[in-house]
Amino acid sequence: MGLLTKGSPLTWAETIPHIEYIKKHGIKQFINLYHRLKSRHGDQLKWGDEIEYTIIKFDHENKKVRVSCRAEELLNRLQAEEQVNAMLGTANRFLWRPEFGAYMIEGTPGMPYGGLIACFNIVEANMKLRREVVKKLLKKDETCLSISFPSLGVPGFTFPDVPADKTNDDAANSIFWPEQAVFLGHPRFKNLTKNIKGRRGSKVAINVPIFKDTNTPSPYVEDLSAFGGPDDTRDAKPDHIYMDHMGFGMGCCCLQVTFQAVNVDEARWLYDQLTPITPILLALSAATPIFRGKLSNVDSRWDIISASVDDRTLEERGLEPLKNSKWVIDKSRYDSTDCYIYPCSVGYNDIPLQYDETIYQQLIDGNIDEPLAKHIAHMFIRDPHQVFRERIEQDDEKSSEHFETIQSSNWMNMRFKPPPPDAPEIGWRVEFRPTEVQLTDFENAAYCCFVVLLTRMIISFRLTYLMPISMVTENMKRAQQIDAVLSQKFLFRKGLAECKSAPENLKGSEKCGPPSQDIEEMSIDEIINGKKNGFPGLISLIRQFLDSADVDVDTRCTISQYLNFISKRATGEISTLAHWTREFVQSHPAYKHDSDVNDTIVYDLMKKMDAISSGEDHCDKLLGCYRSKTDHAISAAVRKAEEHMIVSSQKRAH
Numbered sequence: 001m002g003l004l005t006k007g008s009p010l011t012w013a014e015t016i017p018h019i020e021y022i023k024k025h026g027i028k029q030f031i032n033l034y035h036r037l038k039s040r041h042g043d044q045l046k047w048g049d050e051i052e053y054t055i056i057k058f059d060h061e062n063k064k065v066r067v068s069c070r071a072e073e074l075l076n077r078l079q080a081e082e083q084v085n086a087m088l089g090t091a092n093r094f095l096w097r098p099e100f101g102a103y104m105i106e107g108t109p110g111m112p113y114g115g116l117i118a119c120f121n122i123v124e125a126n127m128k129l130r131r132e133v134v135k136k137l138l139k140k141d142e143t144c145l146s147i148s149f150p151s152l153g154v155p156g157f158t159f160p161d162v163p164a165d166k167t168n169d170d171a172a173n174s175i176f177w178p179e180q181a182v183f184l185g186h187p188r189f190k191n192l193t194k195n196i197k198g199r200r201g202s203k204v205a206i207n208v209p210i211f212k213d214t215n216t217p218s219p220y221v222e223d224l225s226a227f228g229g230p231d232d233t234r235d236a237k238p239d240h241i242y243m244d245h246m247g248f249g250m251g252c253c254c255l256q257v258t259f260q261a262v263n264v265d266e267a268r269w270l271y272d273q274l275t276p277i278t279p280i281l282l283a284l285s286a287a288t289p290i291f292r293g294k295l296s297n298v299d300s301r302w303d304i305i306s307a308s309v310d311d312r313t314l315e316e317r318g319l320e321p322l323k324n325s326k327w328v329i330d331k332s333r334y335d336s337t338d339c340y341i342y343p344c345s346v347g348y349n350d351i352p353l354q355y356d357e358t359i360y361q362q363l364i365d366g367n368i369d370e371p372l373a374k375h376i377a378h379m380f381i382r383d384p385h386q387v388f389r390e391r392i393e394q395d396d397e398k399s400s401e402h403f404e405t406i407q408s409s410n411w412m413n414m415r416f417k418p419p420p421p422d423a424p425e426i427g428w429r430v431e432f433r434p435t436e437v438q439l440t441d442f443e444n445a446a447y448c449c450f451v452v453l454l455t456r457m458i459i460s461f462r463l464t465y466l467m468p469i470s471m472v473t474e475n476m477k478r479a480q481q482i483d484a485v486l487s488q489k490f491l492f493r494k495g496l497a498e499c500k501s502a503p504e505n506l507k508g509s510e511k512c513g514p515p516s517q518d519i520e521e522m523s524i525d526e527i528i529n530g531k532k533n534g535f536p537g538l539i540s541l542i543r544q545f546l547d548s549a550d551v552d553v554d555t556r557c558t559i560s561q562y563l564n565f566i567s568k569r570a571t572g573e574i575s576t577l578a579h580w581t582r583e584f585v586q587s588h589p590a591y592k593h594d595s596d597v598n599d600t601i602v603y604d605l606m607k608k609m610d611a612i613s614s615g616e617d618h619c620d621k622l623l624g625c626y627r628s629k630t631d632h633a634i635s636a637a638v639r640k641a642e643e644h645m646i647v648s649s650q651k652r653a654h
């Protein structure tokens with residue numbers, strides 16, 4: 001989830017006097033880094049996934065499920081292997097990192113995947129093994145699920161069971177969330193929680209619209225008196241599920257994919273091209289319909305996380321006239337990006353950007369071009385929440401810590417990532433961040449490979465999906481609606497458009513034209529599977545790309561399974577996890593059609609999910625019928641054949 005350096009963390013009050021200094025030096029660090037590495041060229045298209053998992057504990061006797069707050073203990077054991085490998089000089093199969101919740105762990109492949117198409121065949125096997133390795137460390141009644149837990153914040157939701165203590169400032173005075181449910185093995189998570197509350201001037205308020213079922217009272221006003229007094233619950237809105245802690249959002253799980261680009265230009269270009277795709281993936285991956293044990297009127301975590309880290313003051317939120325704050329800011333620091341960053345995309349930047357003139361000027365004086373300077377300056381309207389007393393003074397030539405502390409707490413749908421100063425093997429990257437994590441490894445591999453294939457296809461055909469950036473914001477809202485795949489239309493480019501101004505390495509040279517007006521509303525099915533006499537569909541474009549590449553039989557088979565699956569999710573033939581979960585709840589005998597998803601239902605839901613995720617049970621409605629040929633390694637013969645093909649096609653091109 002971001003920077004994990006250590007030291008003595010400053011409180012919000014202690015941070016204030018250092019904010020300007022941190023920002024000034026963060027910008028200086030970025031400028032230095034940019035110029036040192038801007039001409040870095042020729043990095044391979046490497047990529048990798050990140051999956052966040054929830055550790056669950058069943059109480060079979062009482063038919064209750066809790067999250068098991070053992071992440072720290074598990075991580076110690078999982079990371080021990082990394083230390084041994086470092087000593088022996090052997091490769092890691094996975095890397096494990098902490099996440100916000102004391103019950104969460106985040107896993108990535110040990111090494112990034114490379115440019116060979118055959119890599120697509122080893123993703124799922126790595127995900128499977130990753131899960132098995134965690135499961136081996138679990139106790140009898142525990143399991144590891146790649147989901148966002150539906151009962152976060154209900155009484156007794158953690159194991160060990162620690163009640164929330166609203167007098168505890170470290171727990172941000174939540175009436176639902178105990179401090180112990182935050183990962184305390186690293187100070188980052190508690191700091192962020194406290195300092196977000198400090199900056200905002202009150203605890204966060206998350207109000208998710210309740211799903212109005214036949215027996216749901218209307219207006220729906222929850223009696224919260226058992227949790228706290230009127231002061232503790234004053235932000236609770238009628239007809240909403242109320243939550244008051246960062247964990248309700250950041251304690252949700254996702255699937256992210258990071259790509260390394262050939263150079264900085266390609267990274268900036270990809271950032272832009274993938275941005276309009278983010279809402280499409282959010283809708284297609286919808287997996288989170290229940291919050292605090294209640295059916296909500298949305299299918300995804302996005303706005304909930306956004307509100308859970310919303311550190312804007314009342315003035316910044318436009319609720320009081322500006323006096324002490326500089327701007328009214330439309331979005332929380334977790335939300336969709338406000339601007340494209342590749343020079344030729346700026347015609348599509350139609351959202352007014354707030355930024356500090358001094359910071360912007362510092363970037364311009366540091367020879368950062370205008371679009372990038374605006375992006376960075378706009379990110380820097382956010383204050384740092386993690387400042388360590390010992391680490392304020394830094395060598396700006398060598399460190400990028402002050403830059404990173406702000407960059408890594410701007411949680412947007414896409415992230416543009418400069419190479420780290422101390423890892424010469426890593427180049428310019430972009431991260432694709434909206435996808436909701438899926439229940440099974442097959443699905444996660446399918447979404448991950450789909451996004452990577454999309455990238456390869458876009459680069460190879462130099463296609464452009466740009467639209468005014470405000471439309472992406474609009475699409476993100478639509479993507480979260482119930483069954484958005486079927487119920488919503490999305491603004492999208494009408495036909496196929498080639499990008500005339502793709503970076504040089506993509507062989508583009510022409511000047512950028514005026515922004516295209518060729519945008520219409522399309523369903524997810526039309527965007528993914530194509531429209532008669534219109535947009536051909538992302539899947540058929542990917543298939544065309546694959547036809548032009550040399551792909552071994554097994555990999556092609558696996559990719560086909562993934563594409564078929566995504567295609568069927570887009571038509572609705574296969575349900576999203578959100579849809580499937582709603583159906584499960586609605587047909588459960590203990591459900592009273594009053595939006596309340598009680599312990600018994602959640603217990604049965606988790607048991608079913610566990611069975612499906614482990615392969616014990618197969619669910620056609622959720623997964624369709626598939627047989628992936630995923631394998632643990634690329635065989636030497638396949639590797640040799642593909643490498644040979646690449647070399648000969650390069651020779652032909654010269």
Ligand code: GLU
Binds near residue numbers: 001
């Ligand atoms: N868990 C967050 C999400 O679901 C992401 C945290 C991170 O940036 O790793 O979007």
Ligand code: MG
Binds near residue numbers: 001050052099106
């Ligand atoms: Mg994470």
